[in-house]
Amino acid sequence: MHADPKGVLTGVHFIDGDHACCEGTLAAGARFAAGYPITPSTEVVERFASRIPTIGGIFIQMEDELAASIAIQGAVWGGAKAFTVTSGPGFSLMMEHIGYAAITETPCVFIDVQRGGPSTGLPTLPAQADMMQARWGSHGDYGIVALCPNSPQECFDLAVTAFNLSEEFRVPVMMMLDECVGHMTEKVVIPEAESIAVTPRRYTKRPPAEYRPFEPMVDLVPEMVKAGDGYRFHVTGLTHDERGYPSMHGDTQDRMVRRLQDKLKPLANGRALCETEDLDDAEVVVVSYEITSRVAQRALQAARRQGIRAGKFRLVSAWPFPSARIRELAGRVKAFVVPELNLGQMALEVERAAQGKARTISVSHAGGTVHDPDTILEAILEAAR
Amino acid sequence: MNETTLEIPCEIPEDARNPVEPFLRMDRMPHIWCAGCGIGTTVNCFTRALLDSKANLDKVAVVSGIGCTGRVAGYARLDSFHTTHGRAIPFATGLKLANPELQVVVYSGDGDLFAIGGNHFIHAARRNMDLKVICVNNMIYAMTGGQTAPTTPGTAITATAPYGVSEPTFNLASLAEAAGASYVARWTTYHVKQLARSMEEVLKRKGFCFIEVLSPCPTLYQRRNKMGDGLDAMKDYKAKSKVRNGAPTGECALSMTGEIVVGKFVDRERPDYLELLRAQMTETLGDRYAEPEVSCCSEG
Amino acid sequence: MAKGFVAIMAERCKGCGFCVEFCPTRVLTLSSAFNSKGYHPPYPVAAEKCSGCDLCGMYCPDFAIFGGRHAR
Numbered sequence A: 001m002h003a004d005p006k007g008v009l010t011g012v013h014f015i016d017g018d019h020a021c022c023e024g025t026l027a028a029g030a031r032f033a034a035g036y037p038i039t040p041s042t043e044v045v046e047r048f049a050s051r052i053p054t055i056g057g058i059f060i061q062m063e064d065e066l067a068a069s070i071a072i073q074g075a076v077w078g079g080a081k082a083f084t085v086t087s088g089p090g091f092s093l094m095m096e097h098i099g100y101a102a103i104t105e106t107p108c109v110f111i112d113v114q115r116g117g118p119s120t121g122l123p124t125l126p127a128q129a130d131m132m133q134a135r136w137g138s139h140g141d142y143g144i145v146a147l148c149p150n151s152p153q154e155c156f157d158l159a160v161t162a163f164n165l166s167e168e169f170r171v172p173v174m175m176m177l178d179e180c181v182g183h184m185t186e187k188v189v190i191p192e193a194e195s196i197a198v199t200p201r202r203y204t205k206r207p208p209a210e211y212r213p214f215e216p217m218v219d220l221v222p223e224m225v226k227a228g229d230g231y232r233f234h235v236t237g238l239t240h241d242e243r244g245y246p247s248m249h250g251d252t253q254d255r256m257v258r259r260l261q262d263k264l265k266p267l268a269n270g271r272a273l274c275e276t277e278d279l280d281d282a283e284v285v286v287v288s289y290e291i292t293s294r295v296a297q298r299a300l301q302a303a304r305r306q307g308i309r310a311g312k313f314r315l316v317s318a319w320p321f322p323s324a325r326i327r328e329l330a331g332r333v334k335a336f337v338v339p340e341l342n343l344g345q346m347a348l349e350v351e352r353a354a355q356g357k358a359r360t361i362s363v364s365h366a367g368g369t370v371h372d373p374d375t376i377l378e379a380i381l382e383a384a385r
Numbered sequence B: 001m002n003e004t005t006l007e008i009p010c011e012i013p014e015d016a017r018n019p020v021e022p023f024l025r026m027d028r029m030p031h032i033w034c035a036g037c038g039i040g041t042t043v044n045c046f047t048r049a050l051l052d053s054k055a056n057l058d059k060v061a062v063v064s065g066i067g068c069t070g071r072v073a074g075y076a077r078l079d080s081f082h083t084t085h086g087r088a089i090p091f092a093t094g095l096k097l098a099n100p101e102l103q104v105v106v107y108s109g110d111g112d113l114f115a116i117g118g119n120h121f122i123h124a125a126r127r128n129m130d131l132k133v134i135c136v137n138n139m140i141y142a143m144t145g146g147q148t149a150p151t152t153p154g155t156a157i158t159a160t161a162p163y164g165v166s167e168p169t170f171n172l173a174s175l176a177e178a179a180g181a182s183y184v185a186r187w188t189t190y191h192v193k194q195l196a197r198s199m200e201e202v203l204k205r206k207g208f209c210f211i212e213v214l215s216p217c218p219t220l221y222q223r224r225n226k227m228g229d230g231l232d233a234m235k236d237y238k239a240k241s242k243v244r245n246g247a248p249t250g251e252c253a254l255s256m257t258g259e260i261v262v263g264k265f266v267d268r269e270r271p272d273y274l275e276l277l278r279a280q281m282t283e284t285l286g287d288r289y290a291e292p293e294v295s296c297c298s299e300g
Numbered sequence C: 001m002a003k004g005f006v007a008i009m010a011e012r013c014k015g016c017g018f019c020v021e022f023c024p025t026r027v028l029t030l031s032s033a034f035n036s037k038g039y040h041p042p043y044p045v046a047a048e049k050c051s052g053c054d055l056c057g058m059y060c061p062d063f064a065i066f067g068g069r070h071a072r
């Protein structure tokens, strides 16, 4: 299926990451957004609010982020593709509903434009310190997907991908921008609608009598229905069986929770999204994402000019984490260098995946600005020694 | 003794069926509610209202929060959503806006709707979102063991106020009216006919409607306060309630032992959220305004 | 013959007594027998007075009783 031309602003634009993100959601078919204003993410819904009335859809500014993050899920069960947008404190408030989307397998997108924290922190300045929160912020075990654009163009492209993955796996997908990417203005090319692939919702073709709302298909993902179509189905945030009925048994819990993680395995392995360069003969690999990947690019070039065999591994999908790829690399490189605008979050994952076969050097930065490329270069030089 | 062996000295037609059954997920019975709990009684009234309103049941959705009352969603044989604590109203808001032909009923407890969810309640009322909110007010957080709710009347003993509640309560009817609700009524589980009629009325009506139902919680509210069992609460409702339709909501506050004013207090026409949205958008955008078509369809 | 009938699913009953108390014609009383959960279900002691109004059905929190009118 391809995009509905009504939402696609085909052409060449000069817009920032937040605006490009909004265009991506429209191209993906989102016709419902709920939000609550917060810097540096509000521009996404501001643009949506101005665009949607002539396309045919709804933006509602809710009373808080708790409301926004559950209103989108009501809309999804009413048949919409829907998303919400936030930053920092608002993302913290949404955590319970990321869990709700995970357990009810509600396809939806959360856009988080990261700023410095904790608490109110640095409202207008960048950080990448929500990466672990995105993965583990709600209580319990579950899986999510997190995508990490590093340019306005990618904000557009990955917003479409985010919706597509959320539909394919029936999972909440996080779009992890940072303030720099959100506010950076660059050329964004939006293609014709016909060349934008859009994943349709996995609506069941079974009649109500034969339909069981949480019965997994071969890929572990159940088929969906929406309210109003005569299925008289039940959705609950309690642990539930294949009928969707609450079940307080350990074995139901085990089956459900494992499936919520296992259904995402293809994304952890073969289908993990990443951008790599010069890995074949690399002795040092720089693992980075979002704005930091662009700063790291400078350091990588400088390192290569100095004769260091430095390779690049950019996380485009940070979650599920591409453990298998990192593990494979760990067997043949000396070290990983992980610069990030936090005190070492994804570095922990790299270290875990490397299983001690290669060193992991965290180049931490508390946020507010970006790294000095020389700091990353120094780490690369030290790693190659 | 089993389902059929109690011999009843009257002839029961073979095809006789409990009128609630078609509306319930009978495969989930027995339900979790205690002996003498009033929640089931409110459900009877709701099913009668569904029947009498001739609503198309495929187009009625129930949304609940968390609590004993929150379990209603799980028993109603409708499209039904058991959401998170306090957030039934914003979930219902999204559901309604995505599919406006649905009649969306929010069915939840006093703690859920007015403590953790209080902000959502007042904003949905302000927007006149087309939702029918039914609040089972047992004056307590029942599900979690009988802690103080914003509706627990002064001096009552609760699990978290072992020496008596000192905080003032919300008057829910007055709060709903002030926030902008189109329709506000209060009944008790004693008033089954009136409650069913109110529920029927709101099912046929647009706008944000609120029905408060006082309901016994013998297990957690009454026991601690030596107020007897469910039947004692019902008798108390009968003795203490006074029907005063149109009464100023400000005069209808509840207390632990005082009079219970019941009736339909507010019934006023206000354009609802979608009507207001459409009017504003057509005003500013004219022909460029596109009616929301929020639903996405599958391939093929 | 009575105008109405009352049907009781004794196993679902939790013995709250709502139906007995609020039957307008006082058709019911709680039986001395127990159901398997240990509750006393209602029993029609004056079945001939049943109007089939189904008020018992509207009150019963456990969906264990209902009334109906005989077709004539």
Ligand SMILES: Cc1ncc(C[n+]2csc(CCOP(=O)(O)OP(=O)(O)O)c2C)c(N)n1
Pocket: B066, B067, B068, B069, B070, B085, B108, B109, B110, B111, B112, B113, B136, B138, B140, B141, B142, B143, B144, B149
């Ligand atoms: C975020 C969150 N906080 C607390 C709880 C625990 N909790 C479950 S139900 C409930 C209170 C329910 O009270 P009420 O809405 O009056 O429902 P009732 O059980 O009385 O019908 C609480 C505090 C929860 N489930 N989620």
Ligand code: SF4
Pocket: B032, B033, B034, B036, B037, B038, B039, B068, B069, B138, B142, B143, B216, B217, B218, B219, B220, B221
């Ligand atoms: S605890 Fe109270 S409200 Fe909950 S089921 Fe029992 S009686 Fe009803």
Ligand code: SF4
Pocket: C012, C013, C014, C015, C016, C017, C018, C019, C020, C041, C042, C059, C060, C061, C062, C063, C064, C065
């Ligand atoms: S109202 Fe229902 S539960 Fe209560 S005594 Fe009568 S039949 Fe039993």
Ligand code: SF4
Pocket: C004, C005, C006, C022, C023, C024, C025, C026, C027, C028, C049, C050, C051, C052, C053, C054, C055, C056, C057, C066, C067, C068
């Ligand atoms: S149907 Fe009416 S008259 Fe008959 S037992 Fe029930 S309440 Fe009493």
Ligand SMILES: [Mg+2]
Pocket: B067, B109, B110, B111, B136, B137, B138, B139, B140, B141, B142, B149
């Ligand atoms: Mg309560």
